[in-house]
Amino acid sequence: MKNAYQPPCTITAEILKLAADISEQIGRFSVSHLSDSALRLRRINRIKTVHGSLAIEGNTLSEEQITAILEGKRVLAPPKEIKEVENALGVYDQLEEWEPSSLNDLLKAHQVMMSDLIIESGQFRSSGVGVMKGQDVVHMAPPASMVPTLINQLLLWVKESQDHPLIVSSIFHYEFEYIHPFADGNGRMGRLWQTLILSRWNPLFAWLPVENMVFKHQKQYYGAIEASTRCADTAAFVEFMLKAILETLQDVSQTTPGVTPEVTPEVKKLLRVLKGEMSRTELMGKLSLKDEKNFRLRYIQMALEAGLIVRTIPEKPNSRLQKYRLSNRGMNYQKRLKKA
Template sequence: MRYKPPFTLTSEILNLVAEISQQVGELNASQLNASSQLRKQNRIKTITGTLAIEGNTLTEEQVTAIVEGKPVLGSMRELAEVKGAIAAYDALPTFTPSAIDDLLTAHGLMLSDIFANAGEFRSKGVGIHKGGVVHHVTPPAHQVSGLMADLIQWLKQTKDHPLIASCVFHYEFEFIHPFADGNGRMGRLWQTLILSKWQPIFINIPVESLVHQHQEAYYLAIRNSTAQTDCSPFIRYMLQMILDAIEDSTSRQFENAGISAGINAGLKLSPLDHAILELIKADRYITNAMLAEQTGKALSTIERRIKKLKEHLFLKRVGAKKTGHWEVLS
């Protein structure tokens, strides 16, 4: 293999890979796949999230209406972006991650109604700007085809775990910036494709929605990886988003299936919710960080479940944030 992207596998990264693999194994794929409503909700979250990162202002409700063929008021560009994303994600199972032609076809589907050169690599240099500051100058246009060929060949031959390979590909794709427009959404689309070839359930897990919720950290991870000439910061970030997305999908799976307790409050508690409540009963002064450590979950996952438990009146905070305590309500 003549090309190998630079990255370092830390213990944190390896632990995330192990935890994600375990969570995927426990996720009830048959139930998630069988629920057409849940699949539809997740696809809408995916499309809304990946486009919102790029500045699209259409809401989940508006994207839902477009998916259902209903008229929606909005700019022609934003409406076309949604329709292009729907087409690209619908076609995702037919693509092969290591096929350049499929990558170009997907870009054509994603942007054909808004970009004249959709489906073609860029022919000019591009600089990535934010707030008037240049954060990244992309490789010259004449190098793009060769760089993408090297990256695709690496992806085809690598023995790295698909979780690692998908993150590395995503970062390297953004670094090369092979298209004049749509690179962010295409990088996220292709990572989902790579993951889905490892575990088909990833077609129905809206990782892009979590990335949107932590958008600034997404760009920071890219910048830090570029500065270090090592994409480990981006790998860590994306693995955490993947883990959080699986946790969210698991929780919504319980809510949709009507499993466990919480019927009167309208929330069906997941095993993690039960664990959180039991730990709080044992120590009402326990912190989110302590809950994360004792459950082995990410802090962001704990924070989201705490918010849900409070919204559905299973839990309330008494007193100030730093000096107060938790009270379990049911």
């Protein structure tokens, strides 16, 4: 049965322009995550992501302290804040395993994020909750009894929506904060899940420190949430998030030199068999592969990150009709493979 739920959002000219600018910026981004220098960049950006998302919630640990925790070093800091970092690092490491429209995955991710921090980790809240600003209640979340239905409707909408993933992910983020489904951890989970939705559109987003940019504009972040709540329209928040994403891309592109992709043996095999437009099933058959997860991570995702292949339905990365074709860069590389 088709989902009747439709989050209220006016798609403004500004939203469409920002989405187009981001898509263009992504298309020009040439950093490959297959080289040693890019792996180092991924690590740095992951630390920035965790730092930004937790700092918004009041965690005082620095990027240097988070790096030390990642390296297994001892850090002198409040145990609760150390645990928040450990949990966040753990959940972002599992990002590739979660499915954006899965309720079970959402609950599993919350369990990892809030393990040993709250009793109800991995469970929806059992009581009412209000969002405070100083001494004032700025938002009363829906009753706890409504949370399961609202979240299920929202996840189904994410799965079925025909809107651009940049817009879908931002609307989800706002709606998730409005529902406030958990006793704690709603902010970090909303930001995590937006990153997850975007990473299914383009794997580059798994490593972009958008959360850190949101932290830099924290006042505007909360202001955009309040504006959307007042107007009963998510447009203000969507515009804010798209501006943060675009600024993150511009910041990373200015500080990161272009890297020529170092193509792995798996990607070379993929490029040798890809002709025209082919589905995952067709490609796995040509390569005599049976492990779908291994194929997705080591073949498809690596080739997408290197800009060697593109999706035929980029706005719906998980579509059952999805196919892949060579990009211009991929066609040039395929020609070099044939000559080799």
